[in-house]
Amino acid sequence: MVNLKVLFAEFVYLLLFFSLPLFLAAGTLAWPAGWTFLILFFGFTFAITYWLFKHNPALLTERMAISKSDQKVWDKIGMAVTYVVFLAWLVLMPLDAVRFRWSQVPTWLQIVGAVVLIGSFWLFYATFRENSFLSPMVRIQEERGQTVVSTGPYHYVRHPMYAAALLYMLSTALLLGSLFGLLGGLLLIIMIAIRAVLEERTLQQELQGYSAYKTQVKYRLIPYVW
Numbered sequence: 001m002v003n004l005k006v007l008f009a010e011f012v013y014l015l016l017f018f019s020l021p022l023f024l025a026a027g028t029l030a031w032p033a034g035w036t037f038l039i040l041f042f043g044f045t046f047a048i049t050y051w052l053f054k055h056n057p058a059l060l061t062e063r064m065a066i067s068k069s070d071q072k073v074w075d076k077i078g079m080a081v082t083y084v085v086f087l088a089w090l091v092l093m094p095l096d097a098v099r100f101r102w103s104q105v106p107t108w109l110q111i112v113g114a115v116v117l118i119g120s121f122w123l124f125y126a127t128f129r130e131n132s133f134l135s136p137m138v139r140i141q142e143e144r145g146q147t148v149v150s151t152g153p154y155h156y157v158r159h160p161m162y163a164a165a166l167l168y169m170l171s172t173a174l175l176l177g178s179l180f181g182l183l184g185g186l187l188l189i190i191m192i193a194i195r196a197v198l199e200e201r202t203l204q205q206e207l208q209g210y211s212a213y214k215t216q217v218k219y220r221l222i223p224y225v226w
Helices: 004-026 032-055 057-064 073-099 107-130 160-176 179-206 210-216
Strands: none
Touching (some): 004 057, 032 057, 032 107, 073 160, 160 179, 179 210
């Protein structure tokens, strides 16, 4: 059963977490790219939350959890560090693109960023649709009977959620018009890649069938690359 009060509180927190750093660092509300990003991002967030509520409430409940006792310690530390770096990234982009105007990104490239961002949302959705065990924490969900998923995007890469995050980081920086944001996005991508490697060690050791899956799907994030 989904706790609607907690869900609403988390949605409000997410709205503040994104909007305040962006517009406070920009120093103005007159930032079309910033509003475009928020509309696209929260439009998707609301849509995927509603879809999960209707079709997979157990997964929605799992993703609403902040932490659980069987989450790996290294993952708790990694998530805390990623949280700080991500917040710094959100502050850096408006400082770069709006307040100090260090970067001059052409409008057409910002439009490309918006299109790729929407593409990342589709990949996020496809991943949610296929994997009912898509926890934000690295842990084996024995209580939910976790099994290996190899359909949909998992047929092409072992971590499509992280692949979508890669597209999300790069496209967000382009949409917001920040070249420094691209560099910050690359740092976050490196952190995601490290987590993918560590997560796979856990899955291979503790999830039955994952070793065989690795031999079938050879790439982690990017087909034919890595």
